[in-house]
Amino acid sequence: MLQFIRVIAASLAMITVMAMVAGAAHALEPVSVNGDVDAIDLLPAVESYSSQGDRIQIQTAPGADGIVRRIEVRSKQPGTNPHWIVFALANTTDEQIDRIVVAPHFRLVGSGLVWPDLGASRxxxxxxSQGFQPERQDDxxxxxxxxxxxxxxxxxxxxxxxxxxxxxxxxWDPDAYKDKVNSLTLxxxxxxxxAGLLALFLTIAFVVKGTAMFPAAAALAWAVLAYLAIDFGFLHKFLAIAPDGDRVWRAGAEAVFxxxxxxxxxxxLNxxxxxxxxxxxxxxxxxxxAALVGLAVINAPVAAGVARISIATLAVVGLLIIVFLAFYGYDRAVMLIPTWTLxxxxxxxxxLTIMGHLTNDLVQPALTGGLVLVVMLIGFTVMQHAFAGSAFAPGLMTDSERKALAxxxxxxxxxxxxxxxxxIYVSPEADQLLGVAPGALDGPASGWLDLVHxxxxxxxxxxxDAVIDQRRGRVSQDFRIRAADGHYMWLNLKARPVVGSDGEVVRCVGTVSDITEQKTAEERLLHDAVRDNLTGLPNRELFxxxxxxxxxxAKNDPSIKPTVLLLDLDRYKQVNDAVGHSVGDSILLTVSRRLSRLLKPRDSVCRIFGDQFGMLLLSEPDPERISAFAEAIRRSLxxxxxxxxxxxxxxxxxGVAIFDPQxxxxxxxLIKDAEIAMYHAKKIGGDRxxxxxPAMRVERPDRSTLEADLRRAIERDELKVLFQPVVHLQDRTIAGxxxxxxxxxxxxxxLPPAEFTAMAEETGLIVDVGLFVLDRxxxxxxxxxxxxxxxxxxxxMVNISSRQLLRQDLVxxxxxxxxxxxxxxxxxxLEVSESLVMENPEYAAQILAQLSDLGVGLAMDGFGTGYSSLSYLQRFPFDLLKIDPSFVKPNGRGRPVILRSIIxxxxxxxxxxxxxxxxxxxxxxxxxQLGCQFAQGEAFGDPVTAEEARRLIAGPVRLRA
Structure with a gap:
């Protein structure tokens, strides 16, 4: 049975070899090569073979001895099924000949309309069959x-x-090919x-005269420039493009064009x-x-085919629209007919070129030049239309006419x-502005004085008077004048004197403009700066x-005892959420009116923010009367x-805070004292x-109240940033x-950070606090x-938390x-703790690398207290290592050894x-002495304010240990 299988396998192998031999070409007719011809078209002499596995057997052209041989060639990648071509060359001279075989990556001729060939390495x-392997040249x-x-x-x-x-x-003959490439490159x-100058010129023209046609023409010129850069291979000079990457760029450029x-x-055509x-x-x-540009990444040939069909359709449809509009006398369409015809x-x-009907090698360069010519004519058409208007035609308008129109x-x-x-004479528009009878404002200057406020x-x-006396200068005066209905309007007078031949002022001529809205806006801004927009009450600054x-x-008059009352509506947020913000605003207006009715002329009420109001009581110095007044407020509300x-x-x-002269x-x-009392009242149930x-200052609020206070801390400017000096140990000067x-x-x-950072971290408020500290x-x-x-x-240096480091928006x-x-x-x-980095070292390495590229310095905080390995530490782009105080303070004989090792x-x-x-x-x-560059601590001072820090670094005084 085994012998039978072997026989079958040998038979199949023989059949395969015979099939390959039968499919192999007959002896080739070699192409004669001599030194008289610069270039020979090898395509007619080429025999092509479809995929036959990863090897091919062929018969060679007869050698000089007339013997036909057979050779086998394997593909570069075993297991593939490439296509093959075979050709033969014969040197008919007595000298050695060097030639180059050239197969262009992209050729517009015959590339096709549907599913076009966009080029690739061939x-x-x-x-x-003999000799050395042909050497690939860089191109x-x-x-x-x-x-x-x-x-x-x-x-x-x-x-x-x-x-x-x-x-x-x-x-090709190498020298001839080089000359061709050089001339074509030129x-x-x-x-x-x-094309580049044309695109730049149209862009500048768009900046000078920003009509819609200019950016459109400039965009077209830039698109053509990009297409030419890709077609000419200049894109490789600036971008690292894969061998087949030109296909995507070429398809995208055709879609953009x-x-x-x-x-x-x-x-x-508007x-x-x-x-x-x-x-x-x-x-x-x-x-x-636009979708084609994305499709080019997925399937470049399909995108290019659709883009080419779109260009052809657009050219035909565009000409029909242009002719149609020109028939109705539309100037822009008439001017565009020659260019669009071209x-x-x-x-x-x-x-005709992409369909293979025009095959000359000069067709493709001619088409690129023609495309630039078309865009140039488009630019000339746009310029002719844009600058042919009367506004740019010289000599059609006098200077006085321009001033009158202005x-x-x-x-x-x-x-x-x-x-x-x-x-005084004023144009009739002034009469209409003030609502007076025509000519009522014409007359002596004293008549104007009667109307001025x-x-x-x-x-x-x-x-x-100053203009008349000095005979020079300008008048620029804002004043109020009474209109016909009795109200006053703000006017601005700008005028200058006209001096006669005798050196005296004969006229004073200028313009008057209505600035009532501007003045009203200024008054409104001034009002809003010290008043609450909703209630109209004074705000915190004015209060x-x-x-x-x-x-x-009060310091000079013992009878004056200012008292501050601060009130906060209980459960107002729940009420506001239940009834809506518009009703909530109505409630605040009602509260402001009730409080205002209780005050006497010497007293004041303000809206601090939200549902919190403040009152300044000067009319009641007696504590019992003050308590009765506060009770009246509570009953009114x-x-x-x-x-x-x-x-x-x-x-x-x-909350009530009474001024104590002692x-x-x-x-x-005093406001803060009243706020503490108010929070105390709210804590024990409200409506109190x-x-x-003074004992209230030491009573701590619960966690929920502290969280609410922290949410308002930034708005109230309660967070302060102090700065602890870091010094150079070499000369004891300030380093940072x-x-x-x-x-x-x-x-x-x-409160120090330790008392609120944990709560801020849990609630997410640490992000706002951290960003505030970074900005300051x-x-x-x-x-x-x-x-x-x-x-x-x-x-x-600023310390950041884990929630900040893990945010996507940190960079x-x-x-x-x-x-x-x-x-x-x-x-x-940024100070990043060692334990924080080691929680997720891979992600931390990515974020820290981005921060380092941004130009942010990185310091590892608390080194030695965590469990980082040296292999991970080498991956992080830290430029500072901050040693934990536990290693710095004297704590035993091993301290110098540990510090020296870390340093x-x-x-x-x-x-x-x-x-x-x-x-x-x-x-x-x-x-x-151990080699440490910087230090901080009690020896060099406690944290100071920004102003104190400025004084430390402004002068030559150095810190002393």
Whole structure:
């Protein structure tokens, strides 16, 4: 049985070999090669073979001895089924001949309309029947192989194809091919240069005159320039493109060219004004072409085929539309007929070329030059139309006419004062503006003074007198004038004197414009700056200013005892969510009116923010009367508020802070005391009145209240950023600062980060807090770097949390912060804890690499307290290593050894070291001797404010340990 199987296998192998031999070519007729011809077309002498496995057997051309031999060639990739071609060359001379075989990657001729051939590498390898293997030459546009033919030799060549299509195959003399490439390169450079200048010119013209046709023409010119750059192979000079990547770019360029041609036709002919169907069809067509650009990545031939059909369709349909509109006398269409006719001719020639009817080698360069010519004519057409209007025609309008038109267009009123006759003339528009009878404003200047507001008369009179007395200058005066209905309007007078031959002012001529809206807007802005937009009450800034003034008087007058009442509506958020924001605003308006009715003339009420109101009480110095007043407020607020068909009951928590002459405080402190009392009232149930006691400052709020306070901390400017100095151990000068955030809590006072960062991390508020600290640090760092120029520049360090590091927007946030601040690259450093990095080292490595590329410095915080490995540490782009205080403080005999090891390892990794926790001068000396570059701690000062930090670095004073 085994013997039978072997026999069968041998028979099948024999049959396969016989089939291959039977399918192999008969002896080839070699192409004669001599030195008289520069190029030989090998395609007619080529025999092609379809896929026959990864090897092929052929009969060679008869040798010089007349013997026909058989050779077998294997493909470069075993197991593939490539296509093959075979040709033979014969050297009929007595000398050795060097030639090159050239197969272009892309050839427009015969590329096809549907599923076009967009080019690719054609030949993978050429195997000769004898001699050396042909050497592939470097060429971006063709597969080029150098072959050497010995005298009298006949060599058969087997070429393995990468694709089934071989549009052209030539045997070139190397020098002749070089001359051809050089001349063609020169031609391409000239055409590409013209196209580039044309695109740039149209772009500049668009900037100068921004009509819609200019950007459309410029886009078309840039699309043609991109197409030529791809077709000429210039794209390889700038981009690393895969061998078959030209197909995608070529298809995308043809789709973009079609799209820009459509946009130009639509914009130039202004088709949207003729019929809406033009806009709809153009929009759908443009969307389809945009989809082709994406399709080019998936299937380039299909995208290119559709784009070519679109170009041909657009040329024909465009000509029909142009002729149709020209028939109705549309100027733009008439001017475009010659250019579009030439475009149609170019499309026809391109169609004949891709269909294989025009095969000359000069066709493709001629078509590229013709395309540039078409775009150039389009540019000339656009320029002719755009600059042929009367506005650009010289000599058609005098200077006085231009000024008259400009004055009419501005809407200003002519104001002319005949000084000797004391008569003012204004154009009739002024009468209409003020609603007075025609000519009522014409007359002596004193008549105008009667209409000008009494507060503006002296200024108006003084301005006119000054011009007459000085005989020069300009009048620019804002004043109010009474209209016919009695209300006042704001006018602006701009005028200048006209001096006669005797040196005296004979006229004062100018314009008057209505600036009532502008003045109203300014008054509104001023009002909004100190008033609440909803209730019209003073805001916190104005309230604080009034309280500060009252406290100043109270220092000199014992009878004045300012009292601050701060009230916050209980459960207002739930009410607002239940009834809607518009009803909620109505409730706030009702509350403001009720509070205002309780006040006396000397008292004030303001809206702090949201549902919180403040009251300044000056009319009641007696504590009992103050308590009664607060109770009256509480009862007034408890009255139901009628909204639509329902009644809403409100309560409020009221905090009272009474001024104590024995312990004077500032306005902010008194408001803060009232706020502490108000929060105390809210904490114990609400609907209460609490008078501030110093003991309230030490009572801690619950977690939910602390979270709510932190949400408002940034808005209230309660977060403060302090800066702890970092010094050079070598000379004890300032190297930078570490940013440390403190919370100035209205009730608890200053809170360090440890007391609120954990809660902020859990609730997500750490993102807002961290971004706030980053922005403040970057701004201060920019100020310091402008103040002191040192090398390396001063740096600032900010600690970031895990929630910040894991955010996708961290890189963008840092980019925006650095752009606003304008700081030196690498001077803003982020401190990332060792444990945080090791939670997800792979993701952390990616984020840290992006931050490093952005120009952000990176410092590993708390090194030695985690469990990082040296292999991971080498992957992270840290430039600073911050040693944990536990290793810096003296704690045993092994401390110098550990510190020396850490510092040495950091130096080997190219990182600098900061020692955190230097407490004494001896610590600093020892750290410097061990090779540590920077240190921070009690030895160099506690965290300071930004102003104190500026003073530290502004002068020559150095920190002392």
């Amino acid at each position: 030949i993978a390898e050429i195997t000769p 971006d546009d063709a597969d080029v192989f150098r072959v050497t033919l010995d005298p009298g030799s006949r060599i058969t060549f087997v070429a393995e194809l990468r694709t089934a299509k071989l549009p052209q195959l030539y045997l 031609y391409k450079g000239i055409v590409l240069g013209i 079609s799209a820009t041609l459509l946009v130009f036709l639509f914009a130039y 088709l949207n004004r003729w019929h809406v169907r033009y806009s709809v069809v153009s929009a759908l067509w443009l969307v389809a072409l 475009l149609l001719g170019w499309v026809a020639a391109a169609g 004055l009419t267009g501005s809407g200003d009123v002519v104001w002319d004062w005949d000084v000797p006759a004391d008569r 009494i507060f503006d008369r002296d200024r108006f009179r003084t301005a006119l 604080t200013d009034r309280l500060d003034t009252a406290l100043t008087f 408890r009255a139901p508020v009628a909204v639509a068909d329902r009644e809403i009951f409100l309560t409020a928590s009221i 312990a004077p405080v500032k306005a902010d402190e 009145i609490e008078i501030f006691r 600062f570490e940013a440390i955030v403190r919370w100035e809590h209205p009730k608890l006072g200053r 640090t970057a701004r201060q760092l920019s100020i310091w770097q402008r103040l002191v120029e040192v090398d390396p520049p001063l740096f600032g 963008q946030d840092l980019k925006a912060v650095m752009a606003r601040a304008g700081i030196e690259r690498g001077s803003l450093k 040495g390892m950091a130096g080997d990794l190219g990182m600098e070291v900061i020692a955190d926790g230097a407490e004494t001068d001896s610590d600093a000396e020892e750290l410097g």
